[in-house]
Amino acid sequence: MQYKYGNYKANDALPKGQYEVDVLIVGAGFTGLTAAREIMRDTPEKTVMAVDATEIGFGASGRNGGFNMTLFGMEPETTVMRWGKSKTQEAQNYMQQAVAYVHDLVERENLDSDYEHTVMWRVAYSESQEKRLKKTYDLLTSLAKPNSYEFYDQSKVREKLNAPQVRAAIFEPETGILDPCKHVRAIKQLAETAGAKIYENTAVVDIRRDSDGTIVKTNQSTIHAKKLILATNAWSHTLAGPKKIRNRQRPAWTYQIVSEPLTEEEWQTLGWQDRMSIEDNRQFVHYLRITKCGRIAIGGGDIAYEYGKEMDKWHDPKIWQALEDHFHWLFPTLKHKKVHYKWGGVVSANFDMVPEIGFIGDENIIYSSGCIGHGVSLTQLNGRLIADLISGIDSDISKFWIVDRKALPMPPGCWFANRRQAGFGHNFTKQLYYC
Ligand SMILES: Cc1cc2nc3c(=O)[nH]c(=O)nc-3n(C[C@H](O)[C@H](O)[C@H](O)COP(=O)(O)OP(=O)(O)OC[C@H]3O[C@@H](n4cnc5c(N)ncnc54)[C@H](O)[C@@H]3O)c2cc1C
Known part of the structure; x- marks a missing residue:
């Protein structure tokens, strides 16, 4: 399968x-498309x-860092503390x-997602971060299957990466990276x-119940659906209809840049x-990865919140x-490298920073929210889980406690969005390129 961003x-x-x-699914990102297929x-x-208000993958699914990773919620420490x-x-x-x-x-269906089953590092830059990283490592090894993690001290780090600021790393062998835009389009085809x-270009503007399911309105049509899946992620508070969906989460914007391609010599210097x-272990993490075509993508750092009406902080x-x-701080040898692409995307953050799959009233309306910045793998398995809920399959994953x-719920005052300003104006296909 071949997809070109611009030609989509x-x-x-x-x-x-x-x-x-x-079954009607509102929102066609990883959650909605995977559920549809399954x-x-x-x-x-x-x-x-x-149906999607713009293009499939317009949300976080088409513009993320592509880390197929195991981190759940914010941090294992906070999940242990709360749960x-x-x-x-x-x-x-x-x-x-x-x-x-x-x-x-990806392997079974031979998807054109630029997938690489590489390893992941979680890194520390300072002494105090290293101490915290070691504690996280101890916790993760006590939670996960044996051999899921290793701890790299500075000498081991140096063998594999020439970045003087990196002091230590948690090494995780079973992870991957993919090109999100290609991947979401491949799932659409599946x-x-x-x-x-x-x-596409079909926004849902109203949702009502009836005796046999739901009545959903788009701009120009009415759909009667026995089961409804709301896979609208960070836009969920903008949906008209049952109040419960509007107070589950708030949107948070996070940003990414992609460098010009590195030369062979530059890659060698970096080693x-x-x-x-790579992801660091600060509060607002930075993450980095190599793209298939030899660029470095870096994202994270500060985020932008929206408590009010707008969905337009791209x-x-x-x-x-x-x-x-x-x-440039991390890789002083690349100070001359230019940034070729930059963009922003929106994640769904709920009050306790743990994802949620829930029902509204009875089990005819299912929603998913709160996948924050760690949803590439999660939302795809969630799609499978939602299919189990729809089909009444009593699987292990359908019993997952989320x-x-x-x-x-979000405290009052945090969910008064104006539904007419749902911010779908951003030009998707012209903006996002990894390669
Ligand atoms: C910049 C960035 C980097 C990230 N990096 C990573 C990463 O490296 N690893 C990781 O695990 N996670 C990452 N994430 C998070 C991950 O991308 C998301 O958790 C995941 O993609 C969410 O998928 P989704 O299908 O639930 O929602 P989305 O992909 O957000 O899909 C929701 C869809 O709903 C549609 N919609 C909204 N309202 C309506 C309506 N009224 N009618 C019809 N359609 C509607 C939207 O157009 C959108 O397409 C990142 C997110 C961002 C923004």
Whole structure:
């Protein structure tokens, strides 16, 4: 399968009319598209429709760092503090399954996602960060299967990367990197091949219940759906309809830059072996990775919140500059390298920073939110999990404790979004390039 960012042609919008479906999915990112495909595979006789307000992958799924990683919620320490060790262990296990699910999908279906099953480093720059990193390492090894992590001291770090600021690293062998835009488009094709109908540029503007499911309105049509999946992630508070969905989460914007390609000599000077992805262990993490075409992508640092009405913080020159400064600080030999691409994306942050899959009223409406910046693997396995919930499959993953958990809603005052300003104006395909 070959996709070109610029040449992507979105599906038509849902034509004017009245429709009846078994399952309607609102939001076509990793969660929605994976759920669509998996439901069709479980029950090909069902009618499954997915709609997206813009293009598939317009949300975080098409513009993330592409780390197929195991981190759940914010930090293992905070998850243990809030949920206890046994639930954190269960979450760790789920995330390891999630990484394997994505890896396996790419290999089995031969997806054109630029996937590399590389390793990941979590790094410390200062003495105090190193102490904290060591504690995190001890905690992670007590939670995960044996051999899931190793600790690298400075001499081991130097063997594999010439970045003088990096003092220590947690090494994790079972992770990967992918090109998010290519990957989400590949999943779209899988979902369509399985029989799901996907409509782009089709925004849902109202949701009501009826005696036999839900009545969902788009700008020009009405859909009666027996089951409804709200996979709108960071936009969930903008949905009209049941109040519960609007107080689950708030949007948070995070930014990324991509360098011009490095020369062979520059790569050699860096000595970046194993093509590992890298994340640091600060509060607002920075993450870095190599792209398939030999650039370095770096993201994270400061974020932008929105407590009010807007969904339009796609550009932040100050944060882009801070990312560029960090890039040059980390790799002094690359001070002359220019930034070729920059963009922003929005993640869904809920009050207790742990993802949530829940029901609204009865089990006919399922929603997913709060995947913060760690949703590449999570949301794809969540798509499988949601398919289990729809089909009534009593699987191990469907019992994962984030399902129907008692999540804290956002405090009043944090969810008064103006639905007409849902911020879909950003030009997606012209903006995002890894290669
Ligand atoms: C810059 C950035 C970097 C990240 N890096 C990583 C990473 O390296 N690793 C990692 O694990 N996670 C990362 N994440 C997080 C990860 O990308 C997300 O958790 C995940 O992609 C969320 O997928 P989703 O399908 O749930 O939501 P989304 O992909 O956000 O999809 C939601 C969709 O809903 C649609 N929608 C909204 N409202 C409506 C409506 N009214 N009608 C119809 N459609 C609607 C939107 O258009 C959108 O396409 C990053 C996120 C960002 C923004």
